[in-house]
Amino acid sequence: MKLCFVAHLNDLSGANRSLVDLIEVLKNNNDITVIVPRKGELYEYLLSKGFSTHIIPSGMWVYSKNESKIKIIMKAVSNIVGEVLFFWYLISHHFDDMHFNSSTYGCGALSCKLLKRKYTWHIRELAEETFDLRFYDKKRSLSLIANADKVIAISNFIGDKFQPFIPEKKMVVIHNGVRIPKSESVECAIINGLLFVGAINQDKGQLDALKALFILKEKYDVILPIYFIGKITNERYYARLVEYINSHGLKESVHFEGYHQDITKYRTPDKIVLMCSKQEAFGRVTIEAFANHQIIIGNSAGATPEIIRDHEYGYLYNGSPESLADSIFEVMSNPNNVLMINESYEYAKEHFSIEITASKLELLLQSVVR
Numbered sequence: 070m071k072l073c074f075v076a077h078l079n080d081l082s083g084a085n086r087s088l089v090d091l092i093e094v095l096k097n098n099n100d101i102t103v104i105v106p107r108k109g110e111l112y113e114y115l116l117s118k119g120f121s122t123h124i125i126p127s128g129m130w131v132y133s134k135n136e137s138k139i140k141i142i143m144k145a146v147s148n149i150v151g152e153v154l155f156f157w158y159l160i161s162h163h164f165d166d167m168h169f170n171s172s173t174y175g176c177g178a179l180s181c182k183l184l185k186r187k188y189t190w191h192i193r194e195l196a197e198e199t200f201d202l203r204f205y206d207k208k209r210s211l212s213l214i215a216n217a218d219k220v221i222a223i224s225n226f227i228g229d230k231f232q233p234f235i236p237e238k239k240m241v242v243i244h245n246g247v248r249i250p251k252s253e254s255v256e257c258a259i260i261n262g263l264l265f266v267g268a269i270n271q272d273k274g275q276l277d278a279l280k281a282l283f284i285l286k287e288k289y290d291v292i293l294p295i296y297f298i299g300k301i302t303n304e305r306y307y308a309r310l311v312e313y314i315n316s317h318g319l320k321e322s323v324h325f326e327g328y329h330q331d332i333t334k335y336r337t338p339d340k341i342v343l344m345c346s347k348q349e350a351f352g353r354v355t356i357e358a359f360a361n362h363q364i365i366i367g368n369s370a371g372a373t374p375e376i377i378r379d380h381e382y383g384y385l386y387n388g389s390p391e392s393l394a395d396s397i398f399e400v401m402s403n404p405n406n407v408l409m410i411n412e413s414y415e416y417a418k419e420h421f422s423i424e425i426t427a428s429k430l431e432l433l434l435q436s437v438v439r
Contacts, residue, residue, distance in 0.1 A: 070438055071100045073164040077129055077174030079109025081330060082268070083353055084193045087223075087245055088170045089114065094427035096120070102164070104177070106151075110330075125158065127151030127176040130210050131202040145205060148176050156180040165438040169217075172196060172231075178213040187437055190217040192227055193245075199272045199348045215239070218437045221430070223351040224372035241433060244375075245351045246426030249360045249418045254411045258338040260401045263295040264363070265343045266332065266354045268302045269325070274345030274368065275310055280390035281343075281397060283317045289398050292322060295343075296335055300328040336361035338410055341400055344373055347388065352376050355383070359417035362410045366396045376421070382413040 074092060076085055089111075092101050102121040105112050106128065115122045128144035128151075136144075155177035159167075167181050167188040173196045181188040192214070196202040204210050211234045214220060220235050221243050222228035228242045263282070267273040275297060285291045301307045314323050326335075342358035344367035349355075355376045358365040367373040369385040377383040384400065386392040400406065 070098075070165045070434060071102075071163070072434065073102045073104060073162075073167045075167060075169045075174070075177055076103060076105045076111055077169075077171035079105055079107045079111050081110050081114060084171050084191075085111050087193065087353065090246065090248055090423045091427050091430060092120065093118070094423055095431060098431070102162075104155075104158075106174075106176075123158070125151055125154045125176070127154075127174075129171075129174045129202075130176070130206070131173045131196050131204050133200075133202055148205075151176040152179055156183070159184055159186060166218075166434050168434070169214075172210075172214060173202065175210055175213050178217075182213065182216055187218050189219045189221065189434065189437060190214050191221045191223070192231055193223050194350050195227070195230060195348055198230075199346075199350070200270075201272075219433055221433070224375055226372035226375065227350050243426060243429045243433070244421060245353055245356070246421050246423035247353060247356045247360055247417075249414075249422045252362060252414065254414075255338045255362045255407055258362075258364075258406045258410055260339055260341055260364075260406070261293070262340040263293055263343055263397070264298070264335055264340040265295060265345070266298045266335075266357075267346070268299045269297065269307050269310070270303045271306045272346060272348065273299075274347065276306075276313060277345045277368075277388075277390045277393060278343050279310060279313050279317075279319060279323065281393035282319060282322060284390055284394035285397055286319075288394065291398060291401065293397070294322050294324060296324045296326055296340070298326050298329055298332050298335060301325075336363065338362045338364075338407075341366060341397060343393070344368060345393070346371060346373070349373050356417050356421045359383070359413040359421070362414055364400055364406060364410060364413070366393065366400065368393075378416075382409070382416045 103115055104123050128147050132141045159180050169190045172192045215235050220239050221241050223245045342363050342365040344355050347370045349371035351372050355365050365383040367377045368388050377385055379385040384396045386396045
């Protein structure tokens with residue numbers, strides 16, 4: 070198949086990392102082109118891997134309430150121009166399927182509709198609820214997504230949220246997959262730290278992790294270092310975190326490490342991974358914890374319970390910092406952590422490898438282009 074994937078941003082954050090992982094597998098049997106909205110980290114990565122890449126300047130069809138009116142207007146204008154550029158690009162380039170990678174971006178979808186080209190859509194997020202974003206024209210955006218030949222939700226949680234807007238026969242749930250590194254079984258795992266991977270933003274729940282850290286110290290007399298890996302995307306929220314750290318005597322235990330494309334050095338069995346999001350669309354971080362022989366404790370909300378089987382493959386807590394602190398102490402007190410770590414790795418390999426996800430998507434796209 071000749072496939073064109075449309076990226077919504079120019080970075081290598083969650084959705085684009087999933088896109089990259091997919092096309093790395095799909096390129097073995099298909100001709101892949103990727104359209105990006107501008108140069109950046111994603112563009113450079115695709116070029117380094119030899120992918121056919123084309124830039125069509127454009128922006129997302131959502132905006133933040135914190136954006137200036139000028140920026141909002143400029144983005145709207147760029148999308149009008151971008152749609153025209155997509156139209157002429159599609160006239161001169163034929164693909165078996167155009168695949169949009171995010172519900173926050175749809176430049177090119179109208180052109181596909183007008184030219185009667187097949188297109189599919191990946192829904193990977195809740196733009197409004199999780200990121201507090203607003204659609205320029207929500208009704209029009211949902212209409213274009215619903216017009217796609219197939220719509221792929223990355224979890225049942227996401228599928229249920231979009232079910233009122235997407236025809237049932239078009240909606241398919243395909244869980245995300247990640248690269249599962251080949252690895253030997255772990256023989257020892259003495260917990261001596263916590264790891265939190267994700268952008269520093271209120272929806273990710275870093276404050277709950279800090280509160281749990283304080284409760285752990287006060288209730289159990291346990292002091293653990295915590296490493297936050299991720300870009301600061303909400304300065305006000307980050308300021309709240311710093312204020313809490315300083316006022317609760319946690320400064321020596323908390324480490325903000327910033328964004329790292331490669332976090333291998335933090336992926337060690339002696340660190341518990343925390344997933345505190347209240348509306349996690351899937352939980353790539355959760356699968357990556359399994360795949361790297363780490364125990365994960367996740368909030369029993371969003372799509373996280375679809376992945377974590379409580380006390381079998383990871384732990385679920387009830388959403389409160391107190392429950393999280395209790396779960397951390399339980400893991401630290403458990404002599405059978407190695408067993409869970411090794412079985413969780415096999416669980417991830419069997420159910421959430423990128424090869425499984427790519428195979429399911431490829432079969433779906435083949436059914437679309439027939």
